[in-house]
Amino acid sequence: MQITINGENSQLEDAEFNLLDLLKLRQVESPEMVAVQLNGEFIDRNSYASTFINPGDDIEFLYFMGGGSR
Amino acid sequence: MTGFATNSIHGAQLKDDIHGSLRMPVYDSVAFEFENAQDINQAFAGRKPAHTYSRISNPTVADFEHRIRLISGGTAVIAVSSGMAAISNVILTLAGTGTNIITSKHLFGNTLSLFEKTLKPWGLEVRYADMANPEDILGLIDEKTRGVFLESITNPQLEVADFKALSRITSENSVPLIVDGTVTTPYIFRSKEFGADIEVLSSTKYISGGATSIGGVIIDNGTFDWRKSPRLKERALKMGPFALLGALRREVFRNVGACLAPHHAFLHSLGLETLSLRIDKSCSNALSLAEFLQGHEKVLSVNYPGLPGSEFHAIASAQFGGRYGGILTFDLKSQNECFRLLNKLELIKRATNVNDNKTLILHPASTIFCEYQDETLRDIGVRQNMIRLSVGIEDFDDLKIDLERGLAAL
Numbered sequence: 001m002q003i004t005i006n007g008e009n010s011q012l013e014d015a016e017f018n019l020l021d022l023l024k025l026r027q028v029e030s031p032e033m034v035a036v037q038l039n040g041e042f043i044d045r046n047s048y049a050s051t052f053i054n055p056g057d058d059i060e061f062l063y064f065m066g067g068g069s070r
Numbered sequence: 071m072t073g074f075a076t077n078s079i080h081g082a083q084l085k086d087d088i089h090g091s092l093r094m095p096v097y098d099s100v101a102f103e104f105e106n107a108q109d110i111n112q113a114f115a116g117r118k119p120a121h122t123y124s125r126i127s128n129p130t131v132a133d134f135e136h137r138i139r140l141i142s143g144g145t146a147v148i149a150v151s152s153g154m155a156a157i158s159n160v161i162l163t164l165a166g167t168g169t170n171i172i173t174s175k176h177l178f179g180n181t182l183s184l185f186e187k188t189l190k191p192w193g194l195e196v197r198y199a200d201m202a203n204p205e206d207i208l209g210l211i212d213e214k215t216r217g218v219f220l221e222s223i224t225n226p227q228l229e230v231a232d233f234k235a236l237s238r239i240t241s242e243n244s245v246p247l248i249v250d251g252t253v254t255t256p257y258i259f260r261s262k263e264f265g266a267d268i269e270v271l272s273s274t275k276y277i278s279g280g281a282t283s284i285g286g287v288i289i290d291n292g293t294f295d296w297r298k299s300p301r302l303k304e305r306a307l308k309m310g311p312f313a314l315l316g317a318l319r320r321e322v323f324r325n326v327g328a329c330l331a332p333h334h335a336f337l338h339s340l341g342l343e344t345l346s347l348r349i350d351k352s353c354s355n356a357l358s359l360a361e362f363l364q365g366h367e368k369v370l371s372v373n374y375p376g377l378p379g380s381e382f383h384a385i386a387s388a389q390f391g392g393r394y395g396g397i398l399t400f401d402l403k404s405q406n407e408c409f410r411l412l413n414k415l416e417l418i419k420r421a422t423n424v425n426d427n428k429t430l431i432l433h434p435a436s437t438i439f440c441e442y443q444d445e446t447l448r449d450i451g452v453r454q455n456m457i458r459l460s461v462g463i464e465d466f467d468d469l470k471i472d473l474e475r476g477l478a479a480l
Contacts, residue, residue: 006112006117007117028119033119033146034119035310035311035312037310042310042311045311061117062116062308062309062312063116063117063119064116064146064309064312064315064316064319064320
Protein backbone atom coordinates (compact mmCIF):
# COMPACT_ATOMS: atom_id res chain seq x y z
CA MET A 1 0.00 0.00 0.00
CA GLN A 2 1.02 3.58 -0.59
CA ILE A 3 1.41 5.88 2.42
CA THR A 4 3.20 9.15 3.23
CA ILE A 5 5.93 9.21 5.89
CA ASN A 6 7.35 12.56 6.91
CA GLY A 7 6.17 14.08 3.66
CA GLU A 8 7.61 11.38 1.40
CA ASN A 9 5.72 8.67 -0.48
CA SER A 10 6.44 5.17 0.78
CA GLN A 11 5.36 1.72 -0.30
CA LEU A 12 4.53 -1.02 2.24
CA GLU A 13 4.52 -4.62 1.01
CA ASP A 14 2.39 -6.22 3.73
CA ALA A 15 -1.34 -5.67 3.86
CA GLU A 16 -1.40 -5.65 7.69
CA PHE A 17 1.01 -3.22 9.23
CA ASN A 18 0.82 -1.46 12.57
CA LEU A 19 2.77 1.55 13.82
CA LEU A 20 5.17 -0.57 15.85
CA ASP A 21 6.01 -2.63 12.74
CA LEU A 22 6.68 0.58 10.89
CA LEU A 23 9.01 1.90 13.61
CA LYS A 24 10.93 -1.40 13.50
CA LEU A 25 11.09 -1.31 9.71
CA ARG A 26 12.64 2.15 9.89
CA GLN A 27 15.14 0.88 12.50
CA VAL A 28 14.18 3.43 15.12
CA GLU A 29 16.29 2.51 18.17
CA SER A 30 14.04 4.08 20.80
CA PRO A 31 10.49 3.91 19.43
CA GLU A 32 9.17 5.13 22.77
CA MET A 33 10.93 8.43 22.17
CA VAL A 34 9.13 9.23 18.95
CA ALA A 35 5.99 11.29 18.75
CA VAL A 36 3.78 9.78 16.03
CA GLN A 37 1.03 11.63 14.22
CA LEU A 38 -1.37 9.62 12.08
CA ASN A 39 -3.40 11.82 9.74
CA GLY A 40 -2.79 14.78 12.06
CA GLU A 41 -3.69 13.02 15.33
CA PHE A 42 -1.14 12.08 17.99
CA ILE A 43 -1.21 8.36 18.78
CA ASP A 44 -0.67 7.17 22.34
CA ARG A 45 2.54 5.14 22.47
CA ASN A 46 0.68 2.28 24.19
CA SER A 47 -1.51 2.01 21.09
CA TYR A 48 1.27 1.66 18.50
CA ALA A 49 0.85 -2.13 18.21
CA SER A 50 -2.93 -1.91 17.85
CA THR A 51 -2.96 1.00 15.41
CA PHE A 52 -3.07 -0.38 11.88
CA ILE A 53 -2.06 1.57 8.83
CA ASN A 54 -4.39 2.06 5.89
CA PRO A 55 -3.62 3.00 2.28
CA GLY A 56 -3.17 6.74 1.89
CA ASP A 57 -2.36 7.39 5.53
CA ASP A 58 -0.17 10.40 6.32
CA ILE A 59 2.31 9.60 9.08
CA GLU A 60 4.69 12.00 10.80
CA PHE A 61 7.51 10.87 13.09
CA LEU A 62 8.98 13.56 15.32
CA TYR A 63 12.24 12.92 17.18
CA PHE A 64 13.52 14.80 20.21
CA MET A 65 16.28 12.67 21.65
CA GLY A 66 18.81 12.09 18.94
CA GLY A 67 18.87 8.32 19.08
CA GLY A 68 21.77 7.24 16.96
CA SER A 69 20.11 5.61 13.97
CA ARG A 70 21.53 7.20 10.83
CA MET B 71 13.20 -5.57 32.79
CA THR B 72 11.34 -3.85 35.57
CA GLY B 73 13.67 -3.82 38.59
CA PHE B 74 15.36 -0.54 39.46
CA ALA B 75 18.89 -1.94 39.71
CA THR B 76 18.48 -4.07 36.59
CA ASN B 77 17.24 -1.13 34.58
CA SER B 78 20.02 1.12 35.83
CA ILE B 79 22.65 -1.45 34.83
CA HIS B 80 21.23 -3.02 31.68
CA GLY B 81 18.82 -0.36 30.54
CA ALA B 82 20.78 0.96 27.64
CA GLN B 83 21.27 -1.38 24.72
CA LEU B 84 24.28 -0.72 22.58
CA LYS B 85 23.48 -2.51 19.33
CA ASP B 86 26.03 -1.66 16.77
CA ASP B 87 29.40 -1.16 18.45
CA ILE B 88 31.94 -2.84 16.20
CA HIS B 89 34.00 -4.02 19.19
CA GLY B 90 31.02 -5.35 21.12
CA SER B 91 31.62 -2.84 23.91
CA LEU B 92 29.41 -3.43 26.95
CA ARG B 93 29.60 0.22 27.83
CA MET B 94 28.55 3.23 25.78
CA PRO B 95 31.77 4.93 24.64
CA VAL B 96 32.45 8.60 25.35
CA TYR B 97 31.60 10.39 22.12
CA ASP B 98 33.76 13.44 22.60
CA SER B 99 32.74 14.88 19.28
CA VAL B 100 31.10 18.22 18.74
CA ALA B 101 29.52 17.53 15.35
CA PHE B 102 28.22 14.51 13.42
CA GLU B 103 28.51 13.88 9.69
CA PHE B 104 25.63 13.20 7.29
CA GLU B 105 25.57 11.35 3.97
CA ASN B 106 23.77 14.11 2.10
CA ALA B 107 22.05 17.48 2.41
CA GLN B 108 18.57 15.91 2.59
CA ASP B 109 19.53 13.84 5.63
CA ILE B 110 20.90 16.80 7.58
CA ASN B 111 17.78 18.76 6.66
CA GLN B 112 15.58 15.93 7.97
CA ALA B 113 17.60 15.75 11.19
CA PHE B 114 17.19 19.48 11.80
CA ALA B 115 13.46 19.17 11.13
CA GLY B 116 13.21 16.44 13.78
CA ARG B 117 12.14 13.89 11.17
CA LYS B 118 15.31 11.81 11.40
CA PRO B 119 16.71 10.50 14.69
CA ALA B 120 20.28 11.69 14.48
CA HIS B 121 22.67 13.81 16.49
CA THR B 122 23.80 16.98 14.78
CA TYR B 123 25.71 19.01 17.38
CA SER B 124 26.60 18.07 20.96
CA ARG B 125 25.15 21.20 22.56
CA ILE B 126 21.76 19.83 21.47
CA SER B 127 22.25 16.07 21.79
CA ASN B 128 25.06 13.53 21.94
CA PRO B 129 25.11 9.70 21.90
CA THR B 130 26.77 9.30 25.32
CA VAL B 131 24.43 11.85 26.88
CA ALA B 132 21.43 10.21 25.19
CA ASP B 133 22.43 6.88 26.73
CA PHE B 134 22.38 8.49 30.19
CA GLU B 135 19.02 10.13 29.43
CA HIS B 136 17.66 6.76 28.32
CA ARG B 137 18.66 5.09 31.59
CA ILE B 138 17.13 7.90 33.66
CA ARG B 139 13.90 7.52 31.74
CA LEU B 140 13.84 3.79 32.43
CA ILE B 141 14.43 4.11 36.18
CA SER B 142 12.03 7.04 36.61
CA GLY B 143 9.16 5.91 34.39
CA GLY B 144 9.08 9.38 32.87
CA THR B 145 7.97 10.20 29.36
CA ALA B 146 10.99 12.26 28.41
CA VAL B 147 14.36 13.17 29.88
CA ILE B 148 16.92 15.80 29.07
CA ALA B 149 20.32 15.88 30.75
CA VAL B 150 21.88 19.25 31.50
CA SER B 151 25.11 20.66 32.87
CA SER B 152 24.04 20.93 36.54
CA GLY B 153 21.09 20.73 38.90
CA MET B 154 20.80 24.51 38.78
CA ALA B 155 20.71 24.35 34.97
CA ALA B 156 17.83 21.87 35.27
CA ILE B 157 15.82 24.28 37.44
CA SER B 158 16.70 27.32 35.31
CA ASN B 159 15.75 25.61 32.06
CA VAL B 160 12.40 24.42 33.40
CA ILE B 161 11.41 27.81 34.82
CA LEU B 162 12.58 29.65 31.69
CA THR B 163 10.48 27.26 29.59
CA LEU B 164 7.27 27.49 31.61
CA ALA B 165 7.23 31.01 33.03
CA GLY B 166 8.13 34.56 32.02
CA THR B 167 7.62 38.25 32.69
CA GLY B 168 4.28 38.97 34.35
CA THR B 169 3.77 35.40 35.53
CA ASN B 170 4.41 33.78 38.89
CA ILE B 171 5.62 30.59 40.47
CA ILE B 172 4.74 29.27 43.90
CA THR B 173 7.44 27.76 46.02
CA SER B 174 8.68 27.40 49.59
CA LYS B 175 11.27 29.56 51.29
CA HIS B 176 12.82 26.31 52.40
CA LEU B 177 14.97 25.75 49.35
CA PHE B 178 18.57 25.01 48.50
CA GLY B 179 20.36 28.38 48.88
CA ASN B 180 21.27 28.75 45.21
CA THR B 181 17.71 27.92 44.12
CA LEU B 182 16.38 30.65 46.40
CA SER B 183 19.01 32.99 44.98
CA LEU B 184 18.03 32.03 41.40
CA PHE B 185 14.40 32.89 42.09
CA GLU B 186 14.95 36.00 44.21
CA LYS B 187 18.03 37.57 42.68
CA THR B 188 18.24 36.31 39.11
CA LEU B 189 14.69 35.75 37.87
CA LYS B 190 12.76 38.42 39.82
CA PRO B 191 14.46 41.29 37.95
CA TRP B 192 13.25 39.69 34.70
CA GLY B 193 9.68 40.09 35.91
CA LEU B 194 8.94 36.73 37.48
CA GLU B 195 6.91 36.97 40.67
CA VAL B 196 7.88 34.43 43.32
CA ARG B 197 5.18 33.53 45.83
CA TYR B 198 6.02 31.61 48.97
CA ALA B 199 3.81 29.02 50.61
CA ASP B 200 4.09 26.72 53.57
CA MET B 201 4.31 23.41 51.75
CA ALA B 202 3.66 21.50 54.96
CA ASN B 203 0.16 22.91 54.64
CA PRO B 204 -0.93 22.10 51.06
CA GLU B 205 -4.06 24.24 51.31
CA ASP B 206 -1.71 27.22 51.62
CA ILE B 207 -1.03 27.19 47.87
CA LEU B 208 -4.73 27.46 47.03
CA GLY B 209 -4.86 31.13 47.96
CA LEU B 210 -1.75 31.86 45.90
CA ILE B 211 -2.62 30.18 42.61
CA ASP B 212 -4.11 32.41 39.93
CA GLU B 213 -4.30 32.50 36.13
CA LYS B 214 -0.70 33.72 35.96
CA THR B 215 0.76 30.82 37.97
CA ARG B 216 3.08 28.72 35.82
CA GLY B 217 4.31 26.16 38.32
CA VAL B 218 4.54 25.01 41.93
CA PHE B 219 8.12 24.13 42.84
CA LEU B 220 9.45 22.33 45.90
CA GLU B 221 12.09 19.87 47.04
CA SER B 222 11.32 16.24 47.91
CA ILE B 223 13.19 16.72 51.19
CA THR B 224 14.11 20.34 51.83
CA ASN B 225 17.76 21.07 52.40
CA PRO B 226 18.75 21.75 55.12
CA GLN B 227 15.36 22.01 56.88
CA LEU B 228 14.56 18.36 56.01
CA GLU B 229 10.85 18.93 55.64
CA VAL B 230 8.71 16.56 53.60
CA ALA B 231 5.50 17.72 51.94
CA ASP B 232 2.45 15.59 51.16
CA PHE B 233 2.86 15.37 47.40
CA LYS B 234 -0.47 13.68 46.68
CA ALA B 235 -2.30 16.45 48.52
CA LEU B 236 -0.33 19.12 46.66
CA SER B 237 -0.86 17.47 43.29
CA ARG B 238 -4.61 17.32 43.81
CA ILE B 239 -4.60 21.11 44.08
CA THR B 240 -2.15 21.74 41.23
CA SER B 241 -3.91 19.39 38.81
CA GLU B 242 -7.33 20.88 39.63
CA ASN B 243 -5.86 24.27 38.76
CA SER B 244 -3.94 23.08 35.66
CA VAL B 245 -0.57 24.11 37.09
CA PRO B 246 2.42 21.75 36.80
CA LEU B 247 3.93 20.45 40.03
CA ILE B 248 7.73 20.50 39.86
CA VAL B 249 9.86 18.61 42.38
CA ASP B 250 13.59 18.80 42.95
CA GLY B 251 14.33 15.16 43.77
CA THR B 252 18.10 15.52 44.10
CA VAL B 253 18.37 14.05 47.60
CA THR B 254 15.94 11.22 46.95
CA THR B 255 16.38 10.25 43.27
CA PRO B 256 13.80 7.92 41.70
CA TYR B 257 15.17 5.11 43.87
CA ILE B 258 13.74 6.63 47.06
CA PHE B 259 10.91 8.73 45.69
CA ARG B 260 8.78 7.76 42.67
CA SER B 261 7.68 11.32 41.99
CA LYS B 262 5.35 10.31 39.17
CA GLU B 263 3.35 8.03 41.46
CA PHE B 264 2.90 10.88 43.93
CA GLY B 265 1.67 13.41 41.38
CA ALA B 266 4.73 15.43 40.40
CA ASP B 267 4.60 16.44 36.74
CA ILE B 268 8.26 17.37 36.36
CA GLU B 269 11.26 16.18 38.38
CA VAL B 270 14.59 17.99 38.32
CA LEU B 271 17.73 16.49 39.79
CA SER B 272 21.29 17.43 40.43
CA SER B 273 22.98 14.25 39.22
CA THR B 274 26.16 15.65 40.77
CA LYS B 275 24.99 14.20 44.09
CA TYR B 276 23.92 10.58 44.54
CA ILE B 277 23.86 9.72 40.83
CA SER B 278 27.41 10.74 39.86
CA GLY B 279 28.71 7.86 41.91
CA GLY B 280 31.12 9.68 44.16
CA ALA B 281 31.11 13.42 43.43
CA THR B 282 33.13 13.04 40.26
CA SER B 283 31.45 15.65 38.08
CA ILE B 284 28.64 18.17 37.78
CA GLY B 285 25.39 17.33 36.00
CA GLY B 286 21.62 17.61 36.08
CA VAL B 287 18.47 16.01 34.76
CA ILE B 288 14.98 17.14 33.77
CA ILE B 289 12.30 14.44 33.76
CA ASP B 290 8.88 15.03 32.24
CA ASN B 291 6.71 12.48 34.05
CA GLY B 292 4.15 12.64 31.25
CA THR B 293 1.29 13.52 33.57
CA PHE B 294 0.63 17.14 32.59
CA ASP B 295 -1.40 18.08 29.53
CA TRP B 296 0.82 20.73 27.97
CA ARG B 297 -2.13 22.12 26.00
CA LYS B 298 -3.03 23.73 29.35
CA SER B 299 0.30 25.54 29.61
CA PRO B 300 0.10 29.05 28.13
CA ARG B 301 3.75 28.88 27.08
CA LEU B 302 3.55 25.38 25.58
CA LYS B 303 0.03 25.05 24.19
CA GLU B 304 1.10 25.86 20.60
CA ARG B 305 3.90 23.30 20.80
CA ALA B 306 1.54 20.74 22.31
CA LEU B 307 -0.53 20.85 19.14
CA LYS B 308 2.56 19.96 17.10
CA MET B 309 4.46 17.75 19.53
CA GLY B 310 1.81 16.19 21.72
CA PRO B 311 3.22 14.61 24.88
CA PHE B 312 6.72 15.81 23.96
CA ALA B 313 5.87 19.52 24.07
CA LEU B 314 8.06 20.25 27.10
CA LEU B 315 10.94 18.21 25.72
CA GLY B 316 10.52 19.86 22.32
CA ALA B 317 10.50 23.35 23.85
CA LEU B 318 13.66 22.55 25.74
CA ARG B 319 15.58 20.67 23.05
CA ARG B 320 14.59 22.96 20.21
CA GLU B 321 14.60 26.26 22.04
CA VAL B 322 15.46 26.95 25.68
CA PHE B 323 18.02 24.24 26.43
CA ARG B 324 19.53 24.62 22.96
CA ASN B 325 19.73 28.40 23.26
CA VAL B 326 20.93 28.59 26.87
CA GLY B 327 23.62 26.04 26.09
CA ALA B 328 23.82 24.33 29.48
CA CYS B 329 24.60 20.93 27.99
CA LEU B 330 26.05 17.96 29.84
CA ALA B 331 29.60 17.03 28.83
CA PRO B 332 29.78 13.53 27.29
CA HIS B 333 32.46 12.50 29.78
CA HIS B 334 30.22 13.55 32.68
CA ALA B 335 27.34 11.60 31.14
CA PHE B 336 29.60 8.53 31.01
CA LEU B 337 30.49 8.94 34.69
CA HIS B 338 26.87 9.50 35.71
CA SER B 339 25.75 6.40 33.76
CA LEU B 340 28.43 4.47 35.60
CA GLY B 341 27.21 5.94 38.89
CA LEU B 342 23.65 4.86 38.13
CA GLU B 343 24.75 1.22 38.09
CA THR B 344 25.54 1.28 41.82
CA LEU B 345 22.98 3.90 42.86
CA SER B 346 20.64 1.60 44.75
CA LEU B 347 23.49 -0.03 46.71
CA ARG B 348 25.01 3.31 47.68
CA ILE B 349 21.70 4.89 48.67
CA ASP B 350 20.79 1.91 50.86
CA LYS B 351 24.10 2.22 52.72
CA SER B 352 23.93 6.02 52.97
CA CYS B 353 20.37 5.92 54.36
CA SER B 354 21.22 3.15 56.81
CA ASN B 355 24.28 5.07 58.06
CA ALA B 356 22.27 8.28 58.34
CA LEU B 357 19.59 6.65 60.47
CA SER B 358 22.18 5.05 62.76
CA LEU B 359 24.07 8.35 63.15
CA ALA B 360 20.82 10.24 63.83
CA GLU B 361 20.01 7.76 66.60
CA PHE B 362 23.54 8.05 68.01
CA LEU B 363 23.51 11.87 67.97
CA GLN B 364 20.04 11.99 69.48
CA GLY B 365 21.34 10.19 72.53
CA HIS B 366 24.47 12.34 72.93
CA GLU B 367 24.60 14.83 75.81
CA LYS B 368 26.35 17.57 73.80
CA VAL B 369 23.71 17.55 71.07
CA LEU B 370 20.66 19.77 71.67
CA SER B 371 18.50 18.28 68.92
CA VAL B 372 18.64 16.12 65.81
CA ASN B 373 16.55 16.61 62.70
CA TYR B 374 16.12 13.58 60.42
CA PRO B 375 12.86 12.40 58.85
CA GLY B 376 13.84 8.81 59.63
CA LEU B 377 13.51 9.44 63.37
CA PRO B 378 10.05 8.58 64.71
CA GLY B 379 10.08 11.89 66.60
CA SER B 380 10.29 13.92 63.37
CA GLU B 381 7.03 15.62 62.48
CA PHE B 382 7.64 14.45 58.88
CA HIS B 383 8.30 10.82 59.74
CA ALA B 384 4.83 9.56 58.82
CA ILE B 385 4.60 11.29 55.44
CA ALA B 386 8.22 10.39 54.63
CA SER B 387 7.48 6.75 55.45
CA ALA B 388 4.42 6.79 53.21
CA GLN B 389 6.29 8.32 50.26
CA PHE B 390 9.86 7.04 50.50
CA GLY B 391 9.53 3.30 51.08
CA GLY B 392 11.47 3.16 54.34
CA ARG B 393 14.47 5.23 53.22
CA TYR B 394 14.85 8.76 54.51
CA GLY B 395 17.84 10.13 52.63
CA GLY B 396 21.43 10.70 53.59
CA ILE B 397 21.20 14.18 55.12
CA LEU B 398 20.60 15.07 58.77
CA THR B 399 21.14 18.19 60.84
CA PHE B 400 21.83 18.65 64.51
CA ASP B 401 22.11 21.61 66.84
CA LEU B 402 24.88 22.36 69.31
CA LYS B 403 24.95 25.23 71.82
CA SER B 404 26.47 27.86 69.55
CA GLN B 405 28.19 28.62 66.25
CA ASN B 406 31.46 28.51 68.15
CA GLU B 407 30.77 24.93 69.23
CA CYS B 408 29.83 24.02 65.67
CA PHE B 409 33.11 25.40 64.34
CA ARG B 410 35.09 23.62 67.07
CA LEU B 411 33.44 20.28 66.25
CA LEU B 412 34.12 20.70 62.53
CA ASN B 413 37.77 21.45 63.25
CA LYS B 414 38.18 18.34 65.43
CA LEU B 415 36.98 15.83 62.86
CA GLU B 416 39.54 13.64 61.14
CA LEU B 417 37.60 11.28 58.88
CA ILE B 418 34.51 13.36 58.08
CA LYS B 419 35.37 16.06 55.55
CA ARG B 420 34.52 19.74 55.80
CA ALA B 421 33.04 20.32 52.34
CA THR B 422 29.98 21.75 50.65
CA ASN B 423 28.29 18.90 48.86
CA VAL B 424 25.70 16.28 49.67
CA ASN B 425 25.26 12.59 48.88
CA ASP B 426 28.91 11.93 48.15
CA ASN B 427 30.34 8.50 49.02
CA LYS B 428 32.30 10.35 51.69
CA THR B 429 30.59 11.78 54.75
CA LEU B 430 30.69 15.59 54.61
CA ILE B 431 29.98 18.18 57.26
CA LEU B 432 29.04 21.85 56.91
CA HIS B 433 27.90 24.85 58.92
CA PRO B 434 25.14 26.07 56.55
CA ALA B 435 24.61 29.57 58.02
CA SER B 436 28.23 30.61 57.38
CA THR B 437 28.63 28.92 54.00
CA ILE B 438 25.83 28.11 51.55
CA PHE B 439 23.54 30.69 53.21
CA CYS B 440 26.22 33.32 53.98
CA GLU B 441 24.69 35.81 51.53
CA TYR B 442 21.58 36.10 53.73
CA GLN B 443 21.04 38.27 56.82
CA ASP B 444 19.96 36.88 60.21
CA GLU B 445 16.32 37.79 59.65
CA THR B 446 16.19 35.82 56.39
CA LEU B 447 18.04 32.92 57.99
CA ARG B 448 15.41 32.77 60.73
CA ASP B 449 12.72 32.90 58.08
CA ILE B 450 14.17 29.94 56.21
CA GLY B 451 14.98 27.87 59.28
CA VAL B 452 18.78 28.06 59.11
CA ARG B 453 20.16 28.42 62.62
CA GLN B 454 23.63 29.65 63.62
CA ASN B 455 24.05 26.63 65.92
CA MET B 456 23.03 24.07 63.27
CA ILE B 457 25.32 21.58 61.55
CA ARG B 458 24.50 19.63 58.39
CA LEU B 459 25.85 16.15 57.94
CA SER B 460 25.72 14.44 54.55
CA VAL B 461 26.23 10.80 55.34
CA GLY B 462 28.29 8.65 53.01
CA ILE B 463 28.83 4.93 52.67
CA GLU B 464 31.79 4.36 55.01
CA ASP B 465 31.65 1.87 57.87
CA PHE B 466 29.26 3.23 60.47
CA ASP B 467 31.58 2.55 63.40
CA ASP B 468 34.30 4.74 61.91
CA LEU B 469 31.90 7.65 61.45
CA LYS B 470 30.59 7.24 64.98
CA ILE B 471 34.10 7.20 66.45
CA ASP B 472 35.04 10.39 64.56
CA LEU B 473 31.94 12.24 65.81
CA GLU B 474 32.31 10.86 69.34
CA ARG B 475 35.90 12.11 69.48
CA GLY B 476 34.91 15.53 68.16
CA LEU B 477 31.97 15.94 70.52
CA ALA B 478 34.05 14.82 73.50
CA ALA B 479 36.42 17.73 72.87
CA LEU B 480 33.68 20.36 73.21
